[in-house]
Amino acid sequence: MAKPDSIKKFDLFYLGSIVVGLLGIVFGWDMMMEQMNADFVAQGLEPDSGIATGAIIGGTVLGIVISLALWFLISVSRIEFVKWILALFVLWSLFTMAVGISATGFDMVQITGILSTILSIAAIYMLFRPDAKEWFAAKRGD
Template identity: 45%
Template structure:
């Protein structure tokens, strides 16, 4: 059975994905227009919305894959990959904030904070024991 810290990680991390998805859906028109403008500048005007949807699906698949590796398969290396991706997200968020606060950024900030709290639960003693037990080092 999963310890409470891993269950909290599940709820917070999956919730952060949901918050991020809601923010994207609520701002899809402006994101799509921005993507189409950027691709139009490169001579690929019709690619903007398709690339946006494709990148969103790939990002969602990566995040769900990391959750599965961490929460179901107990692969400790995946939690470090999540830490690195979250650090990258924080750096890009800080850079975006310098350009001004938009509606999509509020959703992204909330999602990032939820992810940071979720990651914190991966480093609690119960979680460490749970990962260690999977490797046969102790715990359960």
């Protein structure tokens, strides 16, 4: 069975949310480096751009791997319960986004984070549409 429109739209919205998230990291790189170095100073350590860079890159790579794994399990392997795991991750991002805005204010990183989250919510919505439910059920043989 070919992918229904809802799953095709899920692919576009979800992969788009990953790209927007990456753009947020690019646009907010200097700010994130400053924040990490300020955290080092607050802990009584010397600022270390190498560790900060490694942490940001490592966290980004880990996030992309997890995001792509979730996408693969949903869109390619057609494992329906993974959509609930993705929904939990998006709920968590809503919470952390609200905390981030209250702590640091509204900036470019927050704007891209909001846009990425909106795209993720749209992607999740597509997974609960009737044609997507039928597509998942067809794999199970229902």
